[in-house]
Amino acid sequence: MQYDVYQLAGGQLVLDLQSDLVDVGTRVVAPLVDKPRAATQLPTLEPVLFADGQELTLLVTEMTAIPARLLGRPITNLKAHDYTVRRAIDLIFTGV
Numbered sequence: 001m002q003y004d005v006y007q008l009a010g011g012q013l014v015l016d017l018q019s020d021l022v023d024v025g026t027r028v029v030a031p032l033v034d035k036p037r038a039a040t041q042l043p044t045l046e047p048v049l050f051a052d053g054q055e056l057t058l059l060v061t062e063m064t065a066i067p068a069r070l071l072g073r074p075i076t077n078l079k080a081h082d083y084t085v086r087r088a089i090d091l092i093f094t095g096v
Contacts, residue, residue, distance in 0.1 A: 003082065004074035005032065005051060008066075015049075015058060015078060016071070017089065027071060030063040032056040045091050047084045051076050060088040 004016045014029035035048055035055040046057050
């Protein structure tokens with residue numbers, strides 16, 4: 001579901017960005033990485049989100065579609081960061 005966080009088989013955390021109204025067998029996701037690992041010059045494009053007391057940077061520039069079957073069970077949901085996530089997506093596609 002949109003805004004759910006998943007841990008992939010290799011350990012990578014990803015945020016599901018795709019609307020739940022679109023069911024095509026894949027989900028558009030973006031990596032979440034530990035804040036210190038991410039060096040950003042544009043905080044709007046790579047926002048820091050808080051999940052379960054942890055600071056994670058969303059790498060919207062690395063979003064991709066993956067088969068939904070690879071996601072498994074969500075570990076948390078970041079719906080509370082809806083506005084911040086949408087701003088990052090808007091910036092990458094529209095420049096605003």
